[in-house]
Amino acid sequence: MRKLLVIIILSMVLILSGCIRTKIIDDIQLVLMNGYDWDPVNDSYIGTAVIPLYGNSEESNLQDDVIYHAESNTSQNIRNKIQTKTPYRIETGKLLGILIGEELAKKGLEEITLGISENQDIGRGLYLAVVKGESSELLSQDYKVEKNLPRYINELIESNMERNFPRTNLHQYFYSYYGEGMDPFLPLLAHTKTEVYLEGLALLDGDKYVDSISFDELFIFKMLFEPNDSASYQFNWKDKDTFVVVSAISSTVDRELTSKEKINFKIDIKGTVTESADVKIDSFEVKGELEKAIAEDLTKKAEDLIARLQKENIDPLRIGAFHKSQTRDWKKKEWDELYPTMNIETELEFKIDQSNITE
Amino acid sequence: MPNHANSDITQQVSPFLIFFIIHASQVGEGVLSFERFIAEKAGYDSWISILLTGIIFSIAIFLICKLSIRNNGEDLIAIHQSLFGKYIGGFFSLFFIAYFFLITMTVIRSYIEIIQVWIFPDLSVFLFSLIIFILLLYYVLGGLRIVVGLLFFSIFTTTFLFSFKYVAFTNGYFSNLLPIMDHSFTEILQAVEPMTYSFLGPELILVYAPFIHQFQKGIKWAIIGNLFTMLVYFLSAFAIFLYFNEQQLLQLSWPTLHMWKVIDLPFIERFEYVGITLHFIAIISTAAIYYWACTQSLFRLTGLSFKKIATAILIISIGFSFFIHDFLVVEFIMQKISKVGFYIIVAYFPILFLWQSILLGVKKK
Numbered sequence: 217m218r219k220l221l222v223i224i225i226l227s228m229v230l231i232l233s234g235c236i237r238t239k240i241i242d243d244i245q246l247v248l249m250n251g252y253d254w255d256p257v258n259d260s261y262i263g264t265a266v267i268p269l270y271g272n273s274e275e276s277n278l279q280d281d282v283i284y285h286a287e288s289n290t291s292q293n294i295r296n297k298i299q300t301k302t303p304y305r306i307e308t309g310k311l312l313g314i315l316i317g318e319e320l321a322k323k324g325l326e327e328i329t330l331g332i333s334e335n336q337d338i339g340r341g342l343y344l345a346v347v348k349g350e351s352s353e354l355l356s357q358d359y360k361v362e363k364n365l366p367r368y369i370n371e372l373i374e375s376n377m378e379r380n381f382p383r384t385n386l387h388q389y390f391y392s393y394y395g396e397g398m399d400p401f402l403p404l405l406a407h408t409k410t411e412v413y414l415e416g417l418a419l420l421d422g423d424k425y426v427d428s429i430s431f432d433e434l435f436i437f438k439m440l441f442e443p444n445d446s447a448s449y450q451f452n453w454k455d456k457d458t459f460v461v462v463s464a465i466s467s468t469v470d471r472e473l474t475s476k477e478k479i480n481f482k483i484d485i486k487g488t489v490t491e492s493a494d495v496k497i498d499s500f501e502v503k504g505e506l507e508k509a510i511a512e513d514l515t516k517k518a519e520d521l522i523a524r525l526q527k528e529n530i531d532p533l534r535i536g537a538f539h540k541s542q543t544r545d546w547k548k549k550e551w552d553e554l555y556p557t558m559n560i561e562t563e564l565e566f567k568i569d570q571s572n573i574t575e
Numbered sequence: 576m577p578n579h580a581n582s583d584i585t586q587q588v589s590p591f592l593i594f595f596i597i598h599a600s601q602v603g604e605g606v607l608s609f610e611r612f613i614a615e616k617a618g619y620d621s622w623i624s625i626l627l628t629g630i631i632f633s634i635a636i637f638l639i640c641k642l643s644i645r646n647n648g649e650d651l652i653a654i655h656q657s658l659f660g661k662y663i664g665g666f667f668s669l670f671f672i673a674y675f676f677l678i679t680m681t682v683i684r685s686y687i688e689i690i691q692v693w694i695f696p697d698l699s700v701f702l703f704s705l706i707i708f709i710l711l712l713y714y715v716l717g718g719l720r721i722v723v724g725l726l727f728f729s730i731f732t733t734t735f736l737f738s739f740k741y742v743a744f745t746n747g748y749f750s751n752l753l754p755i756m757d758h759s760f761t762e763i764l765q766a767v768e769p770m771t772y773s774f775l776g777p778e779l780i781l782v783y784a785p786f787i788h789q790f791q792k793g794i795k796w797a798i799i800g801n802l803f804t805m806l807v808y809f810l811s812a813f814a815i816f817l818y819f820n821e822q823q824l825l826q827l828s829w830p831t832l833h834m835w836k837v838i839d840l841p842f843i844e845r846f847e848y849v850g851i852t853l854h855f856i857a858i859i860s861t862a863a864i865y866y867w868a869c870t871q872s873l874f875r876l877t878g879l880s881f882k883k884i885a886t887a888i889l890i891i892s893i894g895f896s897f898f899i900h901d902f903l904v905v906e907f908i909m910q911k912i913s914k915v916g917f918y919i920i921v922a923y924f925p926i927l928f929l930w931q932s933i934l935l936g937v938k939k940k
Contacts, residue, residue, distance in 0.1 A: 218716075224709060225706070228706050228709070229706075236695045237695075237697055309844065310844065333826075336693050339836050339844070340836040340837045341836070385837070387837055390823055391819065391823055394822040396820070396822060537820070541750035541753035543754070546757075
């Protein structure tokens with residue numbers, strides 16, 4: 217009896233292993249990056265899929281990508297249309313990023329992100345980004361990059377997140393899209409004929425792209441949003457008519473609800489200043505003067521940024537979520553009315569840590 | 576062949592193993608999805624409900640053990656018979672047998688659903704449940720000792736998998752949980768009911784009690800096992816609540832799997848595939864102990880051959896999975912069964928305990 221059972225189980229294993237569709241790496245095509253655009257003339261989506269071209273040998277050049285385009289009225293159908301252009305099955309399990317064209321981002325990402333969240337193949341650690349112009353154009357061009365383009369864009373965002381760029385990925389997008397008292401933000405990519413670069417941060421109202429933050433302001437945003445450990449900032453010292461670069465900045469941010477309508481941001485920053493011919497830090501006085509000047513400058517810029525976000529009624533800094541966590545019986549409706557007139561102040565302390573290595 | 580009727584020392588297990596039996600029979604499919612059900616009722620204060628449910632179950636376990644001890648360490652069938660007589664008691668026992676059977680079915684079926692949704696969309700439910708049930712039959716025919724051996728190992732996989740919730744503590748937001756006690760106490764109590772489904776398992780004590788060597792010593796292990804489960808659920812829910820905000824959580828069917836999606840190890844692109852596959856052991860062990868309990872109770876009730884009963888249950892379960900394709904039906908059964916389990920724990924056993932106390936008091940006089 218027991219032997220019979222063992223034989224049945226073993227034969228089942230053999231028979232049943234053939235019952236499920238296999239995904240052999242040679243017989244599928246792995247999409248590394250997807251792009252979506254909106255075509256207002258035909259009222260349809262344009263999808264782009266970048267698939268690396270693996271040759272027969274290990275030495276074959278990994279820079280070669282195949283790029284497929286397809287146009288369809290629904291985002292789900294794009295994959296089926298792309299499938300008609302290649303004999304191999306298209307698999308999205310290795311997707312590194314999804315780029316959204318400016319036009320489509322202004323129209324709203326909801327339909328695209330719904331399709332993504334329903335697809336169990338797609339991870340949550342990948343990057344969703346908005347592209348200045350059209351994503352199909354960015355993905356189709358030839359650039360001089362070391363790796364293939366999807367991996368290049370992926371690492372571009374990743375390495376910048378360790379510096380001035382706030383933490384973002386698909387999970388973070390869903391987090392702030394669904395969450396109450398917050399709005400999502402995404403990396404904003406742009407390109408010229410020869411290079412792809414991070415232009416800044418795209419700010420979204422719900423799922424619609426409404427505004428952007430340029431690279432120069434990114435540090436202000438990051439400082440208000442989360443703790444830093446290696447950001448940098450260029451300070452324009454107007455009194456002395458010179459520029460000072462503060463690097464290796466580490467900062468912490470603390471929020472405080474002082475009354476129902478007042479929030480204080482308490483920010484502590486430590487940074488390294490590289491001396492130059494114009495700026496010599498040789499006495500406590502100069503050091504104090506510089507610290508104060510930078511702190512004043514940052515405070516003003518931070519308050520300007522918050523005022524701008526309040527005016528546009530978007531909340532990428534998740535101030536509403538903070539307010540919710542400090543208030544009992546928090547109502548979204550009340551908060552929506554309160555937010556534009558909310559009194560939000562910044563207290564900032566700046567300390568210069570060390571100076572440079574040569575005298 | 577093991578002797579299922581007489582529980583002599585060669586058939587028994589040590590009392591401390593109840594710890595593993597309790598924990599493994601509690602942790603099943605529910606651990607992947609329970610957070611959403613409780614958050615629907617009491618939002619992010621529902622972690623209090625988990626602690627409450629754990630305490631309620633500890634009391635229930637104490638009552639259940641006392642029920643058996645006061646009846647000379649006998650099982651549910653004997654207790655029913657001595658309290659209600661042969662026919663009414665037999666009817667109650669049959670009800671429990673049906674309950675054990677349905678739990679076995681829903682646990683296996685809902686795991687197959689996860690595999691279909693996440694890994695193999697074209698998996699055949701019938702063939703896969705055939706494999707699982709033949710495997711279960713193999714365990715059950717081996718007797719309780721073999722089943723307990725399986726349960727013993729399942730605790731290591733679930734604890735290992737549970738440790739991968741660490742991402743929430745590095746990437747999550749503690750402010751999600753604030754303000755504490757923003758929900759009313761009634762709402763928190765309401766979340767106890769959906770939580771019960773994940774805590775079910777201690778009712779089986781009454782089936783395997785005669786197989787525990789020095790059963791009285793096992794009570795403390797049973798309660799410790801239950802508290803350990805409570806701790807695992809508490810930390811799981813805590814992790815999920817830090818990682819997702821409330822509105823986002825309500826969109827997800829299996830929050831734990833969604834969280835594993837961001838774990839990226841050097842040798843595997845995404846962790847949920849490892850997680851789902853390893854979770855198989857937890858599922859199998861929960862199903863195996865319920866399958867065993869179902870067979871054992873029926874065997875004690877009817878006196879038919881143990882092997883024949885086990886095989887008959889196998890055929891019925893496979894027929895069940897062959898005819899019910901629609902997962903909505905399974906989900907419906909699951910909701911009902913979790914309600915039934917809730918009332919068994921919070922109402923039926925206490926009443927049974929009281930009834931037994933009254934009868935014992937009458938007899939003494």
